[in-house]
Amino acid sequence: MALQQPDPVQAMTNSSSRHGRRSLLAAWLVGVALLLIGGGAAFVYGGFFEIGADTPHSNTVFWLMQTVRNRSVAVHAADQAPSDLADPKRIASGAAQYDEMCTTCHLAPGMKRTEISQGLYPRAPELRRGSRMTAAEQFWVIKHGIKMTGMPAWGVTHDDEILWDVVAFLGKMPELTAQQYQDLVKSAPKTHSETMQNMDMKNMNMGGSHNH
Ligand code: HEC
Numbered sequence: 001m002a003l004q005q006p007d008p009v010q011a012m013t014n015s016s017s018r019h020g021r022r023s024l025l026a027a028w029l030v031g032v033a034l035l036l037i038g039g040g041a042a043f044v045y046g047g048f049f050e051i052g053a054d055t056p057h058s059n060t061v062f063w064l065m066q067t068v069r070n071r072s073v074a075v076h077a078a079d080q081a082p083s084d085l086a087d088p089k090r091i092a093s094g095a096a097q098y099d100e101m102c103t104t105c106h107l108a109p110g111m112k113r114t115e116i117s118q119g120l121y122p123r124a125p126e127l128r129r130g131s132r133m134t135a136a137e138q139f140w141v142i143k144h145g146i147k148m149t150g151m152p153a154w155g156v157t158h159d160d161e162i163l164w165d166v167v168a169f170l171g172k173m174p175e176l177t178a179q180q181y182q183d184l185v186k187s188a189p190k191t192h193s194e195t196m197q198n199m200d201m202k203n204m205n206m207g208g209s210h211n212h
Pocket of ligand 1: 098101
């Protein structure tokens with residue numbers, strides 16, 4: 001019995017039609033890519049995105065921003081919290097720093113909403129209600145800030161020890177009444193400006209140049 005030879009003509013038409021299907025797919029993919037790029041450019045340059053802080057995000061954009069922020073903070077926050085975070089001295093010092101630097105946006109026990117806190121978008125969470133972040137995550141956010149939100153990077157002007165004091169205080173704040181909060185702020189060894197003066201002196205002693 002003779003083996004059946006593959007029909008050369010059949011083989012050629014098979015491969016050329018496979019070829020045809022492949023280039024059709026390629027053309028289609030290029031078309032879709034061009035459409036996406038063109039659409040994206042039209043959206044951006046057409047000014048279609050609502051950048052105003054008084055127009056809330058759609059649910060999708062809100063979810064996306066939240067997830068991007070939470071994942072980025074979780075992955076970057078690598079510093080170990082110091083073991084003496086519960087030290088009352090740290091907590092008191094942190095209270096004074098917090099009172100001066102953070103309350104305009106994040107408020108404090110017994111405090112009414114400020115104009116800034118009402119206009120911010122995304123809103124600054126009221127930290128006296130607690131935070132889902134770990135101490136290490138809070139430290140990272142306070143040190144580095146969060147882009148496009150108004151949350152500043154306090155690490156630009158403050159050293160890590162001071163920022164850990166603030167984290168120590170954040171852990172305590174949800175337990176405090178308005179009066180206890182005021183008392184704690186007053187009990188601090190130094191006010192914020194005294195602390196900053198000390199930092200300047202330390203920097204000068206270390207020979208660091210400091211331009212004001
Ligand atoms: C000018 C306003 C402003 C000031 C001042 C400010 N923050 Fe914020 N902060 C924000 C905003 C807005 C967010 C929310 C960002 C977001 O939703 O991604 C935020 C987020 C945070 C978070 C994350 C909380 C969470 O659970 O999501 C922490 C912690 C925090 N701030 C701590 C501080 C501390 C401590 C200070 C003072 C040293 C401070 N902030 C000063 C605006 C501010």
